[in-house]
Amino acid sequence: MAMTKDITCHQAVALVSDYLEGALSRRDRQRLERHLEGCEACSAYLEQMRITIAISGSVGPEDLPAEAVSQLLDVFEKYQRDKSNE
């Protein structure tokens, strides 16, 4: 929660997602990085965001209803049969 000349914590958090996307302008990136150097709270926020993204990346597929899978398998088998009859 350090004082920084350039941007406030409130402004810094608005830049974090784009920062992680590598999409900030050079100027904004430098302002954010300077802020992060002196601000533990915003560094914690950045870390939260990194972990949030990592968790989203590990949720895996949702369980499908057995019916949906068997319906698609029917389609697959029909296609295989049609192909071998060609």
Add this chain to the structure above:
Amino acid sequence: MEDEVLLKRILGGDRDAFTELVERYQSSLVRLARYYVKTESSAEDVAQDTWIAVMKGLEQFEGRSSFKTWLFRIAANRARKTGTREFRVVNVDPVDPVSSARFNEAGMWREAPVPFTELINDKLANAEVLEACRSAIRDLPEPQQSVVTLRDVEGLSTREVSELLEISEANARVLLHRGRAKIREALEGKLKGGYSWQ
């Protein structure tokens, strides 16, 4: 097992490999289709048509793009043909990712964010955290839900996401930013036992 290994098996008629691939991508395919079409059941139809197109095209698939990219492109094209939703004009007003109430007049945190390391050190394997994240994603409004699913869950690039959803990359990033903020908040709530500042 890698997609490419499954694809080879599918070409040989292996139904278990097909099932595995379907289970891997079906929910994201339906979600992407749902972005374009009006109902869940037409989104499921689009996904089914996509799998048929995949089977027909598999022998010609040259692997110039990843299978995943190819698959989602087929689905997006089919969904676009099926129907366009009216709300696809995306509002890009900047939105605070964190409630203003958490900052003082000088724009500084009133209380520092809690470290999430506990979530991954002790709980990443924990089904509860994953379920909280999954449910936060499900609760996102469209088009945030599609953007987060394609970018963070499926790991496509922002450019690929913007092409699939026909929005600009800048627009995709704004939506991503909002979606991530909501998921972060949900996870923070989980860590703090449901306590919320808002």
